Amino acid sequence: MVGKDKTRILLTLPLDLKEELKKEADGENRSLNNYILTLLLKNKK
Structure with a gap:
């Protein structure tokens, strides 16, 4: 279950990048x- 302050997304990546x-x-x-998520939050700052 996802918290009320969160949402799910579908993300499509190349297989080599995912690995x-x-x-x-x-x-x-x-x-x-x-x-x-950690990478995205670091780059947000």
Whole structure:
């Protein structure tokens, strides 16, 4: 279940980019979703 202050989106990525992001996320012991969110929030500032 998603919180009331959150929403879900569908994101289409090239397979090679997804695999690269997944490896980086695993290296930081994060889920792929959490890693992408962290990158977006860092770049927002």
